[in-house]
Amino acid sequence: MDVKDGRVVKGVNFVGLRDAGDPVEVAKRYNDEGADEITFLDITASHEKRDTIVHIVEEVAREVFIPLTVGGGIRKLDDIYALLSVGCDKVSINSSAIKRPEFIDEGAKRFGSQCIVVAIDVKRSGNGWSVYLNGGRVDTGLDAIEWAAEVAKRGAGEILLTSMDADGTKKGFDLEITSRISSMVNIPVIASGGAGSMEHIEDAFTKGKADAALAASIFHYKEIDIVDLKHYLKSKNIPVRL
DSSP: OEEETTEEEEEETTEEEEEEEOHHHHHHHHHHHTOSOEEEEETTTTTTTOOOOHHHHHHHHHHOOSOEEEESSOOSHHHHHHHHHTTOSEEEESHHHHHOTHHHHHHHHHHOGGGEEEEEEEEEETTEEEEEETTTTEEEEEEHHHHHHHHHHHTOSEEEEEETTTTTTOSOOOHHHHHHHHHHOSSOEEEESOOOSHHHHHHHHHTSOOSEEEOOHHHHTTSSOHHHHHHHHHHTTOOOOO
16 A cells, blocks of 8 residues: 555556555455555655654554554654554665665664565666665665665565566566565565556466565456455465465
């Protein structure tokens, strides 16, 4: 769930956002429909240099009984504590980790690696991929594969890997970068950006070697039912929780 101005939104390639509902109502629906986890990303918090909307996170946490990961505007340990204290299970850090990589170490040491998800937004650049920050607005010049290796080494518990090129296109995940990072690090990788069909989700696991697949548009606009998707994946011998 990408959240802007208190509403769930979805765009294409990180732009052209359109409304997808109230975050509390959307989260409750996914909880009831069988999602395994919910990721709540306050997508303009870092760019606007403000804190995450904790009050909305608290409302969401009251309604869901599955793991909740929250990201956006998390800059210090107190921010992590504030979110964990209102009911989220994990935090996702991105821009703050790039600007000060030691923040990953500090968060893992204080709260445990299982709480620290590092989001990596990537875009193809020549023969490789560059890392972007501030909701995909700034090219850091960092090599995505090298950054993923550092993130894992510093104690991140998971990587949320989003392809900006594929985001919102519904044409499938960037399986090449997903596979390369998944094969290299010893922590779970969540594939994000591009899900448009059940086959795309299957590919994320089989060809992308991801440990989880994140999707937004296909669920927000009820194009694919979560339970149907899980049965499809099970039929392809991919372990799922039913």
